[in-house]
Amino acid sequence: MIAHADTIPKQRHPLIAFLLRWLLTTNHKEIGTLYLCLAFLLFFIGGAMAMVVRLELFQPGLQFTQPDFYNQMVTLHGLIMVFGAVMPAFVGLANWLVPLMIGAPDMALPRLNNFSFWILPFAFILLLSSMFMEGGAPNFGWTFYAPLSTTYGPPSTDYFILGVHLMGVSSVLGAINVMVTILNMRAPGMTLFRMPLFVWTWLITAFLLIMAMPVLAGAVTMMLTDRHFGTSFFEASGGGDPVLFQHVFWFFGHPEVYIMILPGFGIASQIIPTFARKKLFGYHSMVIATIAIALLSFIVWGHHMFAAGMPLAAELFFMYATMLIAVPTGVKVFNWVATMWRGSMTFETPMLFAVGFVIMFTIGGFSGLMLALVPADFQYHDTFFVVAHFHYVLYPGAIFGTMAAVYYWLPKWSGRMYDERLGKIHFWTATIAVNLTFFPMHFSGLAGMPRRIVDYSIAFADFNMLSSIGAGLLGLTQILFLYIVVKALTSGEKVTDAQVWEGAEGLEWTLPSPAPLHSFETPPVIEPDDAHAAADRA
Amino acid sequence: MSEAPAVGETPRYYVPHTSVWPIVGSVALFIMAYGLVTMIHQTTDKVAAEGTHGVWIFYIGLGIVAFMLFGWFGTVIRESVTGMNSGLMDRSYRMGMQWFIVSEVMFFAAFFGALFYARVISVPWLAGAGSNLETHTFLWPDFADVWPLFMTPGGTETEAMEAWGLPFINTVILVTSSVTVTFAHWALKKSQRIALGVWLAITVLLGAFFLLLQVVEYAEAYEELGLTLGSGIYGSTFFMLTGFHGAHVTMGTVMLAVMLFRVFSGHFTPENHFAFEATSWYWHFVDVVWLFLFTFVYWF
Ligand code: HEM
Ligand SMILES: [Cu+2]
Numbered sequence: 001m002i003a004h005a006d007t008i009p010k011q012r013h014p015l016i017a018f019l020l021r022w023l024l025t026t027n028h029k030e031i032g033t034l035y036l037c038l039a040f041l042l043f044f045i046g047g048a049m050a051m052v053v054r055l056e057l058f059q060p061g062l063q064f065t066q067p068d069f070y071n072q073m074v075t076l077h078g079l080i081m082v083f084g085a086v087m088p089a090f091v092g093l094a095n096w097l098v099p100l101m102i103g104a105p106d107m108a109l110p111r112l113n114n115f116s117f118w119i120l121p122f123a124f125i126l127l128l129s130s131m132f133m134e135g136g137a138p139n140f141g142w143t144f145y146a147p148l149s150t151t152y153g154p155p156s157t158d159y160f161i162l163g164v165h166l167m168g169v170s171s172v173l174g175a176i177n178v179m180v181t182i183l184n185m186r187a188p189g190m191t192l193f194r195m196p197l198f199v200w201t202w203l204i205t206a207f208l209l210i211m212a213m214p215v216l217a218g219a220v221t222m223m224l225t226d227r228h229f230g231t232s233f234f235e236a237s238g239g240g241d242p243v244l245f246q247h248v249f250w251f252f253g254h255p256e257v258y259i260m261i262l263p264g265f266g267i268a269s270q271i272i273p274t275f276a277r278k279k280l281f282g283y284h285s286m287v288i289a290t291i292a293i294a295l296l297s298f299i300v301w302g303h304h305m306f307a308a309g310m311p312l313a314a315e316l317f318f319m320y321a322t323m324l325i326a327v328p329t330g331v332k333v334f335n336w337v338a339t340m341w342r343g344s345m346t347f348e349t350p351m352l353f354a355v356g357f358v359i360m361f362t363i364g365g366f367s368g369l370m371l372a373l374v375p376a377d378f379q380y381h382d383t384f385f386v387v388a389h390f391h392y393v394l395y396p397g398a399i400f401g402t403m404a405a406v407y408y409w410l411p412k413w414s415g416r417m418y419d420e421r422l423g424k425i426h427f428w429t430a431t432i433a434v435n436l437t438f439f440p441m442h443f444s445g446l447a448g449m450p451r452r453i454v455d456y457s458i459a460f461a462d463f464n465m466l467s468s469i470g471a472g473l474l475g476l477t478q479i480l481f482l483y484i485v486v487k488a489l490t491s492g493e494k495v496t497d498a499q500v501w502e503g504a505e506g507l508e509w510t511l512p513s514p515a516p517l518h519s520f521e522t523p524p525v526i527e528p529d530d531a532h533a534a535a536d537r538a
Numbered sequence: 539m540s541e542a543p544a545v546g547e548t549p550r551y552y553v554p555h556t557s558v559w560p561i562v563g564s565v566a567l568f569i570m571a572y573g574l575v576t577m578i579h580q581t582t583d584k585v586a587a588e589g590t591h592g593v594w595i596f597y598i599g600l601g602i603v604a605f606m607l608f609g610w611f612g613t614v615i616r617e618s619v620t621g622m623n624s625g626l627m628d629r630s631y632r633m634g635m636q637w638f639i640v641s642e643v644m645f646f647a648a649f650f651g652a653l654f655y656a657r658v659i660s661v662p663w664l665a666g667a668g669s670n671l672e673t674h675t676f677l678w679p680d681f682a683d684v685w686p687l688f689m690t691p692g693g694t695e696t697e698a699m700e701a702w703g704l705p706f707i708n709t710v711i712l713v714t715s716s717v718t719v720t721f722a723h724w725a726l727k728k729s730q731r732i733a734l735g736v737w738l739a740i741t742v743l744l745g746a747f748f749l750l751l752q753v754v755e756y757a758e759a760y761e762e763l764g765l766t767l768g769s770g771i772y773g774s775t776f777f778m779l780t781g782f783h784g785a786h787v788t789m790g791t792v793m794l795a796v797m798l799f800r801v802f803s804g805h806f807t808p809e810n811h812f813a814f815e816a817t818s819w820y821w822h823f824v825d826v827v828w829l830f831l832f833t834f835v836y837w838f
Contacts, residue, residue, distance in 0.1 A: 118560060121564075159575050177634075214648065215648045215651075217648070231774035232771055238694065251651070
């Protein structure tokens with residue numbers, strides 16, 4: 001039995017009770033909800049900044065913004081989307097789903113869980129307040145290369161640095177929690193190789209976070225001392241090197257991009273088997289591919305620096321290592337397709353998003369391979385081609401993955417169904433908008449349009465107009481998504497069945513819908529075949 | 539580790555009450571961060587902000603953090619003493635601490651990375667190695683590749699810190715303290731409370747002594763050697779690595795002192811002493827980092 005005393009007396013003023021409940025909660029579902037709400041809020045803020053950027057780029061010339069403000073918008077957009085939208089959304093999903101999927105009563109360290117979450121709003125207050133400071137917000141791009149961020153950074157850079165420190169603390173503590181939960185809290189019989197893939201991918205994501213975030217903390221700390229205490233880490237006249245910053249940053253940065261996609265891989269691997277009504281093809285190879293990707297991600301950071309100046313041997317090493325990552329990635333895509341092969345497929349909204357994920361993520365993987373070629377990258381680097389690449393892996397990857405997850409598990413979380421027709425409309429408009437926004441960037445990039453510059457040659461005008469129209473549409477689809485979720489929560493059809501989707505497997509579908517506040521008060525017993533993996537049958 | 543937890547353990551799992559400490563901690567970290575930036579802006583010259591309140595805001599934040607830790611750990615200790623913790627929870631705490639130490643290792647790895655980069659790449663390159671002859675010839679023709687870096691390309695000079703003086707004594711102190719904390723642990727496991735107290739007290743004293751010598755060493759660096767944060771990449775890596783290590787020794791010493799205090803209050807049993815063990819892991823970790831520091835910062 002779970003010893004849980006409600007310490008909040010019932011007769012408190014409702015508003016205070018409400019605040020206390022959310023401020024003090026140690027429940028994984030409530031904290032998961034908080035993460036998802038914060039991520040969605042920041043997604044809108046970051047999205048609004050993207051709208052400013054696309055509005056400015058609608059036509060060549062300076063229309064709406066001054067160059068410095070444009071740079072601030074590009075920078076904050078990137079930082080907020082990476083640290084504020086994608087990462088918290090995934091942590092929110094982990095909070096909601098990991099205990100359900102492994103048959104645990106809650107996260108392993110519930111108080112720490114609350115701490116990890118509530119650090120975040122403050123971190124973003126620090127970061128966003130920089131917009132209102134003298135000298136403006138950080139304007140050096142989300143990668144904050146030295147010396148732009150050291151010698152030339154505005155005063156608000158220091159708030160940004162401390163903001164990043166707080167985000168780092170939050171992520172590391174959150175990752176430790178997920179890690180320990182998965183390693184220690186599995187129900188009897190839930191062996192590692194019976195875990196659902198979402199849990200596996202999060203286990204590995206947690207490892208990446210624990211290994212990479214402290215390095216980012218080191219990078220911003222060196223920035224801070226270079227800015228104010230006279231050190232010369234990134235200063236050649238003192239024996240340091242600005243390129244050192246890039247090495248440290250990308251040592252964090254490349255694992256970070258996998259932090260932003262691995263949980264998405266996990267989500268696709270949960271959803272596709274359900275709607276193909278088949279077991280996931282190649283469970284073990286999926287797990288091994290994920291581990292391989294994670295380990296390789298620590299030795300490929302140099303592919304972001306091909307044009308920055310490295311010895312030839314290093315360029316070659318990073319090129320081959322990067323291309324090697326395509327192998328386990330290909331294994332995954334192959335397995336998803338093989339899962340669908342000859343399945344009895346239906347295309348409910350989560351499945352649409354998952355299939356869209358597979359197809360468009362693959363496009364992004366291919367442009368990544370092009371970028372991995374050193375001589376080609378000399379041409380493509382710092383052009384819109386790179387922007388196209390990472391938006392193809394991140395939007396249909398991380399964002400579609402998250403949305404697929406929300407559609408898929410919302411009935412379980414809330415006990416209410418979303419509107420299937422609106423969901424389909426959402427998927428198709430979003431897919432059209434994503435491609436309209438980001439596909440033309442491949443062309444403008446290959447033709448030489450540099451990224452992060454407020455103005456551009458009229459030669460790129462048509463492509464940019466298309467991108468901006470697409471971006472506007474994409475912005476509207478977010479409002480549709482918000483509407484669909486709110487509608488589902490307030491007036492959606494009630495779900496009574498525990499098994500929401502007929503083909504779904506996993507422990508979360510054995511709990512009633514909506515899932516009770518405390519997941520598994522007594523540990524479920526996992527028979528070899530209940531577990532998601534077909535591992536034991538092999 | 540593919541073994542799932544044994545049957546019968548999970549049901550006793552204890553989910554804590556709602557807790558006020560985490561939110562107190564978040565607010566405190568925010569205050570600290572804000573205060574730190576304000577303080578930096580008010581005391582360094584890059585952004586010359588008016589006033590002196592930054593440092594006070596920072597201390598207030600720090601004070602609340604200490605208060606929070608006190609309250610939070612107090613709650614956990616109470617739970618532990620009243621036997622609410624299960625074996626499962628104990629294992630969660632252990633794993634949590636282990637992964638925390640892994641993250642700390644990576645934090646130091648970033649600074650060691652900077653050190654190795656400077657020694658193996660940036661300093662030789664500035665002196666013309668590889669394909670960098672032009673940088674050398676046209677920008678800083680007088681610059682020579684030596685380590686410790688006595689003179690930066692820009693011309694700032696410094697002397698190097700000698701390894702076999704204070705730093706070596708500090709090595710001996712820290713290694714000894716790792717041994718004494720292990721003796722304390724053995725004593726705890728055999729219920730020899732007096733030996734436990736004595737060895738632990740010696741460990742705390744050694745930690746404090748290390749810190750004292752570190753202060754002496756810094757004073758010598760600044761006043762006699764001209765080795766400062768501003769003396770180029772040698773000074774930067776020297777102070778960053780030893781400084782963060784020193785901060786960790788401080789943390790570790792405080793933690794050990796708290797453990798000593800708890801030993802005096804009769805806490806810990808031979809079976810149940812997670813906090814003590816976690817502190818000793820942390821202490822060993824700090825010790826190992828120092829060995830790397832001694833080797834690569836001072837010695838070679
Ligand atoms: C097949 C796998 C992939 C390969 C071979 C690959 C390769 C590359 C290369 C070579 C670059 C550097 C381009 C340049 O700056 O010149 C790059 C940039 C980038 N990639 Fe990938 N990538 C892959 C997958 C991913 C994934 C899965 C994500 C994230 C979910 C991602 C996110 C990014 C981001 C954010 C950047 C740009 C960072 C910046 O400069 O702002 N990539 N990729
Ligand atoms: Cu990369």
